[in-house]
Amino acid sequence: MNNQPIHRKDLDEFSSLYLSLRQKEGRLLTDDQLRLLPFPHSLSPSLKLEWKQRADNMKKLSQLLKTDVSEGSPILDLGCGNGWMSNAIAQMGFETTGMDINRMELEQAQRVFIRENLEFIHANIFEWEPIKKYKAVVIGAALHYFPSPKALFDRLFRSMPHLQSIFICETHFYSEREKEAAKNRSFLYYKELGSEQMISFYHHFSLDDLGHEARIRVAPSRIKRFFNHNSSLFPIIEIRSSK
Numbered sequence: 001m002n003n004q005p006i007h008r009k010d011l012d013e014f015s016s017l018y019l020s021l022r023q024k025e026g027r028l029l030t031d032d033q034l035r036l037l038p039f040p041h042s043l044s045p046s047l048k049l050e051w052k053q054r055a056d057n058m059k060k061l062s063q064l065l066k067t068d069v070s071e072g073s074p075i076l077d078l079g080c081g082n083g084w085m086s087n088a089i090a091q092m093g094f095e096t097t098g099m100d101i102n103r104m105e106l107e108q109a110q111r112v113f114i115r116e117n118l119e120f121i122h123a124n125i126f127e128w129e130p131i132k133k134y135k136a137v138v139i140g141a142a143l144h145y146f147p148s149p150k151a152l153f154d155r156l157f158r159s160m161p162h163l164q165s166i167f168i169c170e171t172h173f174y175s176e177r178e179k180e181a182a183k184n185r186s187f188l189y190y191k192e193l194g195s196e197q198m199i200s201f202y203h204h205f206s207l208d209d210l211g212h213e214a215r216i217r218v219a220p221s222r223i224k225r226f227f228n229h230n231s232s233l234f235p236i237i238e239i240r241s242s243k
Contacts, residue, residue: 011101011124014145014201019104021195029082034112037084056231057140057169058088060218064236065092065136068165072117073135076160079142083109083120089138090118097132099123126155133162141170144203149210153239166239167217172204173235179204207237214239 022028026044033040038055040048069075072093077086080098082105090096090113098120100106110120121128137156146152157163174182182204190198207214218236 010201013197015102017195017198017201018102021190021193021198024193024195031108031112034082034084034108037082038088053231053233054170057234057236058085061138061140061167061169061236062088062092064167064217064238065089065094065138069094069136074132076130076134076137078125078137078139078156079145080109080120080140081105081142083113085138085140086118086120087113087115090115093117095132097121097134099125099128125152128159130160134160135162135164137163137166139166139168139171143168143171144205145201147203149205153211153213157241164241168210168237168239170234171237173207174204176206176208179206210237210239213242 019028026047029037029040029043033042038051038058040051043051065075072095074095074097075089077083077089077096077098080086080100081102083098086096086098086109095117096115096119098106098109098118099122100120101122101124103122106120106122137160143149143152153166156166172182183199186202186204187196187199190196190202207216214237216235217238220231220233220235
């Protein structure tokens with residue numbers, strides 16, 4: 001697996017492809033729609049269901065953060081996109097930083113979500129040097145855009161000496177034998193939308209790819225999913241500092 005961070009030229013290409021894809025998927029929202037997340041009222045039925053599941057995920061993540069992270073501590077939301085999750089974390093009272101390389105969505109986040117304990121930063125995590133003493137990092141629906149989870153985690157813990165935990169959510173994980181089939185499905189999906197270059201930036205991981213420090217904190221319940229489709233599809237995984 002490639003352990004090198006993405007270069008700046010590749011980041012610019014990714015940003016352009018990502019925005020184009022989100023436009024085709026109908027995922028670029030108006031300011032008014034964004035303010036309502038994760039409870040939208042004017043989206044397609046499929047997106048409404050997705051956001052109900054994301055709301056369920058946020059509820060579970062909130063419980064973990066309240067239990068594990070000291071009140072008011074700095075938290076980094078890495079790959080924050082339009083900032084809805086950063087805003088939800090800030091609402092809980094944490095000093096929150098949303099970071100992304102996608103300038104367009106960040107500018108929208110800054111415009112829509114204004115709180116004293118919330119900031120948004122346009123930066124590459126492999127080049128950024130944090131000033132705050134971050135106690136936790138949240139990665140929601142963004143891990144698959146990094147070539148190597150281990151390289152990312154190593155960077156986070158090395159650059160943030162006070163960091164205790166990384167929480168990963170809204171991310172699919174596959175068995176080793178499932179990876180190739182999953183990659184083929186992703187390619188066909190991107191090809192159908194005319195965005196097949198995105199497959200170079202979307203990576204498929206197993207739990208083993210996260211390293212031995214990873215542990216599942218919340219596992220999705222198949223029984224609950226059967227009776228309630230609004231329940232989150234994804235686990236919440238914690239990577240703890242080895243110190």
